Amino acid sequence: MDVLLPALGNVMAPMALLTLLLGTLAGMTIGALPGLSSTMGVALCIPITFSMPPELALILLGAVYVSSVYGGSVTAILLRTPGTDASIATALDGYPLAEAGRGGEALGMATLGSLFGGLFSVIVLIAIAPPLSTVALAFGPQEYTVLAIFGLVTIVGVASDRPLKGVLSAAVGLVLATVGLDAFTGVQRFTFGQSELFEGVPLLPVLIGLFSVSQAFNLCVPAGGGVLTSKEQKLKGRGLPLWHDIRRSLRTMLRSSVIGSVVGILPGAGTSIASFISYNEARRHSSTPERFGKGELEGVAASESANNAVTGGTLIPTLTLGIPGNAVTAVFVGGLTIHGLIPGPSLFTDHAETTYTLILSLLFANVLFAVLGLWLCRYLVVVTKVPGAVLGPMILVFSVIGTYALRNAVFDVWLAVAFGVVGYFMERWRYPAAPLVIALILGPILEVNFRRSMQIAHWDLTTFFTRPLSLTLCLLVVLAVAYPLWIQWRRRKLQR
């Protein structure tokens, strides 16, 4: 409570509320634009936050994150063009509802579901993060080593349908993480004499390159570079679902929010996975499963509650342990570090007020996008009429200037553009970018803690199995490796 009240004061300050409003509007717009992801939205906002106080910066990033996940549902329902992959499951029932003249009801249910899921996940975040950060204070180098391996193993397993491509992507990230002066010996590693690389490959230009510049390529290069969607919106009918329908969907929303929050906590699993699991669960528990896919409000509620519940869940391992579970939280880590905030237990001890400001702002952002969503959703569809070849150059300019603004270095801009090209071809050839980014963040944590552990234990590798916490985490790593292999083996056996 000592920290909550000042944090609440921070969020309620006029400038903070204005930032929250702008962030929510920007996030909703980015989310509604097919092809633009939450990750790109947060990455593009980081340079703007550079000169802001940390509290305002985190409010902006948090608002963009949660509202962009919601924004994707608007175009999924009205145009069957999900703005983000989180809303693919929403389109399954949302669009048939819109076609049946119940688009307003579907949007209302999506908004209520998103609000429910978002608020639920923030409550989970408030309940779990502080005790987990207390446990994390007991972590030594051995635990952090195993935890970093756990983060890498899980992201590699789920990031691509071909795990080997994920492994290669992660390996490249780990190699990039070794660039710079070695913290232990002072040896220059792969710097090629470039002073800009002495402190390592800068994270933010890589993030902006992989997620924003590559997106600008995706928008501009395809032949035609035309309008993102030319479909006509189908927003008709009442603006909110009937109370009867809301009451019927409450249980689904609660179940989906639990699924979303749990999936969010697990590294690697993202919003789309959560929304599909919840959608299937809602259909399995429904008394009218045959209506799913043909225009069932419960289906919309399930998908939207789950994908918004992921947002708070993903921040739990990021804020408490410093282990980002997906690409958006990896970008979030970048946003925290430029403000001198190191993700991990210290966020809840040394920077508790700032951290709680972020958490409370997420609550407010959820309420704000719900209010704005009900009012503005029909206008959001207009942004999808902007041609990709018009949007692309603007995103590129913003990325270039934003990257330069981070350190006033042209080198960073070249780096971002180079990673943009790499990211563009990675996407075309289906190499996931998330493992690369997460390995780039986890690499130094892994290396420093591994070498520290080895110094303490005189190169005795059993040190990782003799401490209870470390041993538990080792078992989790084994589980994270074995489970997907077991699933694959079972699937092959069934196919035979």
Next chain:
Amino acid sequence: MTLDTIDRGVAMLMGVLCGVVVVVGLGMRGDAGLFPAIAGTLGLLACLGIVLDTLRSRPPDELPPTLPWQRFTVWSLCILGLLGLMVTVGTFVALPLFLLTSLRWLGHLRWAAALTIAITFSALIYVVFVHLLTVPLPAGWLVD
């Protein structure tokens, strides 16, 4: 070109690079090269796995959409021009020029529309970054 062929090419190229990382890592002083060597070995193993995977008999992979090389080249040249002009002529000459050429050639907008968007967006960037965030963007000959 199938995705398998591309994967094989990528794996070979990355395999060579990872091999170089391992060799350089093993030659570093103290244990500084240990982690690069581990990461490089992981990359090598992944490349080997990808190559072996592409050689397995399975239904042919779907082809990636053809890359429109002409548009890709024009767009890349526009970006190179932007970066080059930013530091020489100045950001606020390079930005509208880049936007104008991109919108006109790639977006096929009319001159008037392209010019309006280019100037308006450059002005927005000026207000946000130079005025509000006080970022000293490269001024080039504008200041010299």
